[in-house]
Amino acid sequence: MALIVVEDVTVDFPIYGFQKSFRKEIFVRAIGGLIRREGRNSSRVTVQALENVSLKLGDGDRLGILGANGAGKSTLLRVLAGVYAPTAGRVLIEGRVSPLFNTSPGLDMDDTGYENIWTCGLFLGMTREEIAGKMAEIADFTELGDYLALPVRTYSTGMLARLGFAIATAIDPEILLLDEGLGAGDARFAERAKKRVDALVERSNVLVLASHSEGLIHSMCNRAVLLHGGRVVTAGGVEEVIEAYRRMNAAG
Amino acid sequence: MMPQYEVALADFAEGISAWRMWGRLGWQEIKRRYRRTVIGPFWTTLSLGVFIVVLGIVWAQLWRQDPKAYLPFLCAGMLAWTMVAGIITEGCMAFVAGEGLIKQLRFPHSILSCSVAWRNLVVFLHNLVIFAAIAVYAGVPVTPASLLVVPGLVLVWVNGVWVATVLGMACARFRDVQQVITSVLQISMFVTPIFFTPDQLGPRFEGFVDFNVLFHYVDIVRSPLLGRAPATWSWTVTIAGTILGWGFTLWAYGRYRGRLPYWL
Numbered sequence: 001m002a003l004i005v006v007e008d009v010t011v012d013f014p015i016y017g018f019q020k021s022f023r024k025e026i027f028v029r030a031i032g033g034l035i036r037r038e039g040r041n042s043s044r045v046t047v048q049a050l051e052n053v054s055l056k057l058g059d060g061d062r063l064g065i066l067g068a069n070g071a072g073k074s075t076l077l078r079v080l081a082g083v084y085a086p087t088a089g090r091v092l093i094e095g096r097v098s099p100l101f102n103t104s105p106g107l108d109m110d111d112t113g114y115e116n117i118w119t120c121g122l123f124l125g126m127t128r129e130e131i132a133g134k135m136a137e138i139a140d141f142t143e144l145g146d147y148l149a150l151p152v153r154t155y156s157t158g159m160l161a162r163l164g165f166a167i168a169t170a171i172d173p174e175i176l177l178l179d180e181g182l183g184a185g186d187a188r189f190a191e192r193a194k195k196r197v198d199a200l201v202e203r204s205n206v207l208v209l210a211s212h213s214e215g216l217i218h219s220m221c222n223r224a225v226l227l228h229g230g231r232v233v234t235a236g237g238v239e240e241v242i243e244a245y246r247r248m249n250a251a252g
Numbered sequence: 253m254m255p256q257y258e259v260a261l262a263d264f265a266e267g268i269s270a271w272r273m274w275g276r277l278g279w280q281e282i283k284r285r286y287r288r289t290v291i292g293p294f295w296t297t298l299s300l301g302v303f304i305v306v307l308g309i310v311w312a313q314l315w316r317q318d319p320k321a322y323l324p325f326l327c328a329g330m331l332a333w334t335m336v337a338g339i340i341t342e343g344c345m346a347f348v349a350g351e352g353l354i355k356q357l358r359f360p361h362s363i364l365s366c367s368v369a370w371r372n373l374v375v376f377l378h379n380l381v382i383f384a385a386i387a388v389y390a391g392v393p394v395t396p397a398s399l400l401v402v403p404g405l406v407l408v409w410v411n412g413v414w415v416a417t418v419l420g421m422a423c424a425r426f427r428d429v430q431q432v433i434t435s436v437l438q439i440s441m442f443v444t445p446i447f448f449t450p451d452q453l454g455p456r457f458e459g460f461v462d463f464n465v466l467f468h469y470v471d472i473v474r475s476p477l478l479g480r481a482p483a484t485w486s487w488t489v490t491i492a493g494t495i496l497g498w499g500f501t502l503w504a505y506g507r508y509r510g511r512l513p514y515w516l
Contacts, residue, residue: 013514016515078513081357081358083358083513084513085513097358099358105357110284118276122273122276
């Protein structure tokens with residue numbers, strides 16, 4: 001049983017030390033957000049990343065979040081993950097949330113593959129028993145064999161991606177949050193990876209996927225919202241929202 | 253901003269009970285620093301050991317003290333100071349260093365402060381080797397009071413967690429704080445009776461030591477190592493520090509925990 005209720009959520013990012021690298025910070029935080037000055041002498045600069053966003057999701061919902069860069073997609077995902085407490089509004093989440101923004105949190109280049117499976121697994125919310133139980137399956141999927149006993153700094157980029165992917169997709173999420181989908185490795189691996197992601201999505205109760213790829217959203221979601229400048233512009237069926245996204249892009 | 257204390261308490265309860273997590277983090281961090289070195293964490297031990305022995309012999313001469321009395325005193329003091337100062341300086345970076353995790357995942361951030369305190373305790377235990385060697389050489393007595401080192405260390409750890417939390421938050425918001433703390437600590441090392449005993453200060457200044465909080469945290473570890481019970485006043489100050497510190501931390505953490513990811 002999983003439930004997400006987002007009511008009138010607003011997120012303002014304070015910008016600190018903007019005199020030093022104001023431009024840089026703005027670009028990093030949000031391209032397209034609303035920049036405002038607050039407080040006495042307008043000394044506090046904030047970027048509004050989300051404004052009055054409301055959502056309600058339950059079991060079986062597969063929500064796609066569409067929008068251009070800086071529309072607030074990632075911020076919304078991070079609000080759902082419980083990383084950012086909203087500046088205003090209310091978020092209610094029931095169920096275990098698994099954010100897969102970075103497939104291997106806590107990864108240490110000097111640790112072996114096996115050690116990293118432990119660390120990342122713990123950070124992704126798995127219990128020791130779960131990790132121990134899934135170790136063989138994870139190791140098998142990576143196809144890394146004896147390399148797993150070596151420090152991961154000896155891995156190629158592709159091997160590292162495969163390891164991270166295998167760990168991340170081993171979880172049993174109730175609410176799965178994905179940023180731009182998950183990808184890993186060469187063409188042959190991509191086929192197996194797709195099956196694994198499908199299985200992961202299949203066993204999660206709720207999926208929230210942020211992307212600007214219409215195809216990805218079309219294939220994985222059954223509902224969608226379109227964000228622009230931190231606001232929900234359109235919400236509803238996938239087709240309808242993709243249509244609105246296209247119109248918005250065409251209008252520039 | 254409703255039930256702030258509850259939010260903070262829940263976070264700490266969850267964080268502290270996740271000992272496997274912070275235990276692992278602290279341990280990995282130590283391993284990371286000494287990767288591919290032959291004697292690993294004992295490098296700190298070695299350099300600290302040489303420092304203590306050389307300085308101890310020279311200063312025992314300068315101040316016309318018996319090296320067999322001065323060396324154990326200096327050693328126990330330095331070890332305790334290294335731990336206390338380590339928790340304070342590394343506590344400043346507790347959350348800044350954990351930025352990647354804090355911005356990705358929802359987890360009790362107090363895990364990071366527990367790990368800082370734990371890591372420094374582990375380093376202290378490594379360094380005890382130096383003290384063991386010096387204690388054998390100087391014949392430091394092992395008495396029932398020696399056992400008090402256990403509550404002493406527990407107290408340092410418990411305080412370390414709140415110190416790392418408060419400083420970690422302060423440094424995440426105001427990056428200048430760390431510079432201030434580092435300079436203050438550098439001076440404190442010479443003002444706190446580690447290289448000298450409080451009574452060497454003479455009757456006029458001796459009393460000031462009672463107000464030096466850092467001295468008392470050093471003392472509750474140092475005195476038991478030397479086979480003596482710490483002064484009642486040291487227990488009083490450190491226990492009062494624990495209560496006041498935690499009270500303040502629960503308030504501050506409850507109020508600002510939600511803002512922490514925005515500061516990073």
